[in-house]
Amino acid sequence: MTKADTLAVEAGVSSLDLMENAGATVVREIRKRWVRRSVVILAGPGNNGGDGFVVARLLHQIGWPVRLGLLGDKTSLRGDSKVNAERWVGKIEEFSVALLEGAGLVVDALFGAGLSRPLEGIVLDILNAMEARKLPCVAVDVPTGIDGNTGEVLGGVLNADLTVTFFRKKPGHLILPGRQHCGEVEVTDIGIPSGVLKKISPVIAENLPQLWVDKLPVPAPDFHKYSRGHVVIVGGSEMTGAARLAARAARRAGAGILSIVSPANAKHIYEISDAGNLVLELPAKKGLSGILDNKRRNAVLVGPGNGVTELTRKNAISALTSKNAVVLDADALTAFEGDPETLFGSIKGRCVLTPHQGEFDRLFKINGDKLSRCREAAKLANSVIILKGFDTIIAEPNGRVVINTNAPADLATAGA
Structure with a gap:
C-alpha cells in the first residue's frame, strides 16, 4: 500500500487527503451497519492511528459519543498522523482496558497492515478484554495481530466484525489464519487514481472471475x-x-x-x-x-x-x-x-x-x-x-x- 500511496501523491493527490478519505470511508461503513452508539477508537502510533483520529473526529461531528486512546505519546506522532491528532478536539485518554467501559463499538486503528512483531503487553490485555466482553469491532485496514503480508498471527489477534481496507485487499485478508479474523472485508476507494494499479503491477491477487x-x-x-x-x-x-x-x-x-x-x-x-x-x-x-x-x-x-x-x-x-x-x-x-x-x-x-x-x-x-x-x-x-x-x-x-x-x-x- 505504501507504493500505491506514493504514486498517488506523485499523481497530485495529497497524502493528507488520502488519510481523510480513509477515515471517511470507515465512518461510512460503520453507519451502514450500526446505529448511533458509544465508540472507542484505539489509535496506534503510525498512519493507521492517523486514520483513527479522522474516524474519531468525523463521528464526533455527527453526534456520536467518542472516546480515543492513543498507544504511545502524542508528541511522537509525525506527518499526517500528527496533523489529524491536532485536529481532534476531544480528550486523548490513557491506553488501558478502562477505555472499553461503556463501549458499544470499538474501532481498531492500531497497526493496520504494518505490524511486523508479536503483540505484547497492554495491547494484548485490551484484545483479551474485548474478546471476553464480545464487543463489536471495526478494523482499519487489517485487524491488529495479523501480518498483512502473510496472514500469520503475531502473538495474538483481534477478531473484527468488519474490516475496512483501501484500494485492494492485502494477503492478510486472503490467507489463513488471518482471513478468519477479518470478518466482513470492505474494500473502499480513497482517491488513489486507477492508473496506479497498472504502475505497481501487483503480483498477488484474489482469485475472482474478473481475473x-x-x-x-x-x-x-x-x-x-x-x-x-x-x-x-x-x-x-x-x-x-x-x-x-x-x-x-x-x-x-x-x-x-x-x-x-x-x-x-x-x-x-x-x-x-x-x-x-x-x-x-x-x-x-x-x-x-x-x-x-x-x-x-x-x-x-x-x-x-x-x-x-x-x-x-x-x-x-x-x-x-x-x-x-x-x-x-x-x-x-x-x-x-x-x-x-x-x-x-x-x-x-x-x-x-x-x-x-x-x-x-x-x-x-x-x-x-x-x-x-x-x-x-x-x-x-x-x-x-x-x-x-x-x-x-x-x-x-x-x-x-x-x-x-x-x-x-x-x-x-x-x-x-
Whole structure:
C-alpha cells in the first residue's frame, strides 16, 4: 500500500487527503451497519492511528459519543498522523482496558497492515478484554495481530466484525489464519487514481472471475474435437475414482476428447464409467510414452489414484519429457519423495503441480510462511504450483500469485 500511496501523491493527490478519505470511508461503513452508539477508537502510533483520529473526529461531528486512546505519546506522532491528532478536539485518554467501559463499538486503528512483531503487553490485555466482553469491532485496514503480508498471527489477534481496507485487499485478508479474523472485508476507494494499479503491477491477487473470465478460450464456429484439445489421464488399478472424477472435470471444462490410460486389470471399470471417454490400455513395453507419441494428444494428467510406485515415476517422467502440457497430482508427486531433483530436472515445458500441504512438504524443503514458500517452490520447479487447502495458493515461476478464498468447508470431503 505504501507504493500505491506514493504514486498517488506523485499523481497530485495529497497524502493528507488520502488519510481523510480513509477515515471517511470507515465512518461510512460503520453507519451502514450500526446505529448511533458509544465508540472507542484505539489509535496506534503510525498512519493507521492517523486514520483513527479522522474516524474519531468525523463521528464526533455527527453526534456520536467518542472516546480515543492513543498507544504511545502524542508528541511522537509525525506527518499526517500528527496533523489529524491536532485536529481532534476531544480528550486523548490513557491506553488501558478502562477505555472499553461503556463501549458499544470499538474501532481498531492500531497497526493496520504494518505490524511486523508479536503483540505484547497492554495491547494484548485490551484484545483479551474485548474478546471476553464480545464487543463489536471495526478494523482499519487489517485487524491488529495479523501480518498483512502473510496472514500469520503475531502473538495474538483481534477478531473484527468488519474490516475496512483501501484500494485492494492485502494477503492478510486472503490467507489463513488471518482471513478468519477479518470478518466482513470492505474494500473502499480513497482517491488513489486507477492508473496506479497498472504502475505497481501487483503480483498477488484474489482469485475472482474478473481475473480470468475474459481469458477463457472461446471455440470458433469451425472448431472440431481436436481443436478443443485431447486430454490424457493416467488411471490407477485400485483407486479408480480419482481418475474418473478428473476425467469428468476435464470434459466439463471443455476438452474435445478425453482418454483414460488404464492398467489391463482395471480397463473394464473405466469403460463402463462414462460413455464419452476413450479407454486405452497402458502399453507394456513403451509405457505412457507410446501413448503420447500421438501428436493429437496435447495435455496429460498423472497421479490421481496411481499408487506410489516406480511405474508412476516413469509415467510422470514420460509425460514431462513429452511436449505436452502436464499436470502432476497426488501419487505422481509423492513418488519423488527423497528425490525431488529428478522431478524438477525432468520438467521441460508447461507443467502444473497440485500438492496438498503434506505432498508439498515431501518435495520442497523450504522455510517461511505459506505464501513465500509456494512462490519459492514455483520458481524452483519452474512450474505453476497449486498448493491446495482452505486458502489455495496458485503461484507462477515469475512470482505472480493468485489466492482462492471461495472454498467452503463443504468441499472437505473425499473426491470433492
